[in-house]
Amino acid sequence: MAVEGGMRCVKFLLYVLLLAFCACAIGLIAVGVGAQLVLSQTITHGATPGSLLPVVIIAVGAFLFLVAFVGCCGTCKENYCLMVTFAVFLSLIMLVEVAAAIAGYVFRDKVMSEVNKDFQQQMQSYLTDNHTAFALDKLQEDYKCCGAANYTDWAAIPGLGKDRVPDSCCVNVTAHCGVAFNVTDIYVEGCVEKIGLWLRKNVLVVAAAALGIAFVEILGIVLACCLVKSIRSGYEVM
Template sequence: MGLDCGASLIKYVLFIFNLICAIGGIALMVVGGIALKKIGDVKEVFEDGNHPGIFPAFIIAIGALVFVIAFFGCCGAIRESQCLLNLYSLCLLCLVVLQVVLAIFVFVYNEDVQRGALKGWDKIWSGRQQGPLNDQAINQIQRALQCCGSTTFLDYGVTLPSSCCDPEASSCNQLVAYKTGCRPQIKYVVQNSAQWIAYLSIIMALVELVGVIFGCCLSSNIRNSSRYE
């Protein structure tokens, strides 16, 4: 099937574009995995059914779909398959919509997730003298997030738990303790993870929209060239 110069250029641009999209899909999976790990570090502060891990899990799934669809886009461009290109453009357009919806949800519910996490932390912190489970959760969070106390290490007074310091420290005291409190650190982790997910989703959606346009253009050129043969 012969394509004119412009269509041939679109073909190779689309192939290179999909290689970039495949890398972007891997980046989405990596960011989603990191966000899932960070949120998992403070899972104790979330009530059952309110864990926000669904958002990074969703972004991992989208990243995998982007990678697979980009592969089909590469095949469609190289083979000049109108069927594959139409399917590629349709799937990519659906992904664009999903990623925009995900970004909107993350922006809308970010404050609610932060409030829920801080409320859960306050509940654990206020009950730290009531049983070993709360102390265990606090120590786990302090080690994972490298924080100490609720708002500052001074919340403990003079005697600090070992989780307030680097594991390699010979002794834990106010001089070597983590200076950031866990309450602001939890807020930062949730907010930072949400921003990474939302902004990367929007960037990838915009990039993929360009791919939809190129895919439709190449498919149209293939269809037109087949008519004149």
């Protein structure tokens, strides 16, 4: 009876953890989508190690949600194969998350280099491509910035000249506010640095969340192994 009661407790904890896994999966997908939206506005030329990281995060989140579903079915039915599958897949997810974290650290400088390069390339098409102009305007308004390194980058764009910047650079955006502008009326800081600051600010949040997810996953693997051992030993788990 003591073992049976202990396994009931294990099952209850597994159910709680599976709910946590679902929440973590949704969180990972949200983080991946957010990072992808930010990078897609600036990195547009092909697949690079930095631009693929959000895709990996989204894939891991979706896979974790699927694994949580498998674990829920295995726990409910006390199925040996499903619980073993759950434990193995959860271990694989942890390995992928560790690899993604290492890749994110290794390629952190490369990501910013890609952002800077692509931002400057898109600036060249500002007057000829409406889609690019819309994306850059939104980026400058959202991050309260102007140009790649600073507002003077726009002086090198054909058709603008030294006395004009996009209206989205203005502190108070109005029609033609970027023509014959005063420096005090526009944002002078570059967007690349602002994006870098945003990424660095959120790295701590992501790191803390990753540690929390890793702890929950390790606990889930341990509890799953306990339940597998009980099922294999032939105990009846209610």
